Amino acid sequence: MIGVDWGTTSFRAFRMTADGAIRDRRTALRGILNVPDSRYADTLRDEIGPWLAAGENHVLLSGMIGSRQGWKEAPYLSCPIAVPDVAAALVEIEFDWGQVKLVPGLSATDAAGVAEVMRGEETQVFGVLKAMGDSGVACLPGTHSKWARVEEGHIVGFTTHMTGETFGALRGHTILGRMMREGPLDGAPFDAGIRRAADPGGLLHHIFGARAEVLAGKLAETDAAAYLSGILIGNEVRAAMDGRQGEVVHVIGALDLTALYARAISAFGGFAERHDGEAAARGLALIAGHASWN
């Protein structure tokens, strides 16, 4: 089968055996924002045409491709939910060269009754179910980080933290960015930012330190972005780890980002187990295996 993690900015396709072993892969910067004139069918055929020609016929897509801005909107499914429930609710898409289905996103409400949504991350969480022993906490850092709770194979709830996007907005469009110069993001200033997140005063106070410490000559302009990043990731992880001290957190994503999160999780009393982006491939194979195909 063919699994595609098709997000806002990137397109990642995997050709897999029935048991989820990856036979081939393709990556392109052809996320839904980069597909002109909604030519999704052409883009898909461009990318996976050779695999279809070689006899593949089952194609499963996950991610923002199933949003209102994507190829076809797949309505959110409610938590708690397990792989067979998702596999029974796939959305079919017309495509002349193979059978294509979409994985719907998930919705939930948090403890206070406020709405939550995800698209694509559910597939990655299912991809680490086995490693989690079917229960535990998964963290997917990024523009909009997700923390999901899993119980006996069900995603029972999750929370979103706008950490990556807030970092970009603060660096690009506030006085903080005007003092920053290019520098490494993963050094001692990042850890200082994490420690700062443990202090009282709140995030809106902590971030001002990225300016005041530079003015005071205590923080280099080349270190200010790393410090701000540590403050934001630290505030996210501090809140998400509240009441979870001693737990293992399964962190899924690119190596550089999961390494930063692992340091924050450790600082707030957790144990990080890191998984790379191929969690998406394993999740797609798992869902496809439960789906009915013609």
Next chain:
Amino acid sequence: MIGVDWGTTSFRAFRMTADGAIRDRRTALRGILNVPDSRYADTLRDEIGPWLAAGENHVLLSGMIGSRQGWKEAPYLSCPIAVPDVAAALVEIEFDWGQVKLVPGLSATDAAGVAEVMRGEETQVFGVLKAMGDSGVACLPGTHSKWARVEEGHIVGFTTHMTGETFGALRGHTILGRMMREGPLDGAPFDAGIRRAADPGGLLHHIFGARAEVLAGKLAETDAAAYLSGILIGNEVRAAMDGRQGEVVHVIGALDLTALYARAISAFGGFAERHDGEAAARGLALIAGHASWN
């Protein structure tokens, strides 16, 4: 005497009697960012020339006019500090039509040893000293909100919260703003945002609700900005009021903004006493009264 609160975007001048009664006032959008070619002397003469001609000679300036980007840099003074100490450290400026002095900004370190700075707000805090009975807490909401602790006439410490600027960056440069439509900022959605700030999960989680609740059809696009504003102001006030339940907070600023803060302060267990922007005039008169003039 003449007192001028000269900030980044606005210029507010007051002609006062020795005991601080306002005889006349001028306001212009001639903040330091709007003065071409650093023509501060010309701008000042333009604005207060008639008062100088009428015999005024002592001119005291506060605010960002004393920053590196302003007329002349006045080095920060360290907290704790009282009015006579500030009056003894005024910075003289050459000006052909009268005697001009600058009020320096203040620096401090917070409980964790992280640097803090302010310019202009110290003068407004001194302007409400009498109303505070020389001790208490002052809050100056804005782009960079300040919370100052005052003990027996001394500003002993303060914290900055980048609430207003973060609101602008999130509304203008993240996915949150793309869903927002013009609407009132002070209604029930603002209060819902304040209540949201009392929940666990942290600011980076709370703000995502301004998107997810719209997607879920539970929040109107015209109410999303007010909800986000309530979340941000609520998170600031929640952190700043930690351990201060039952205290009076002296909130200084424009009426619409201090009204919003008063609601948040009340929600987090405090009592707000509001003061308008003329606190700056009273502070300038008080400092001028302790200064030595030729």
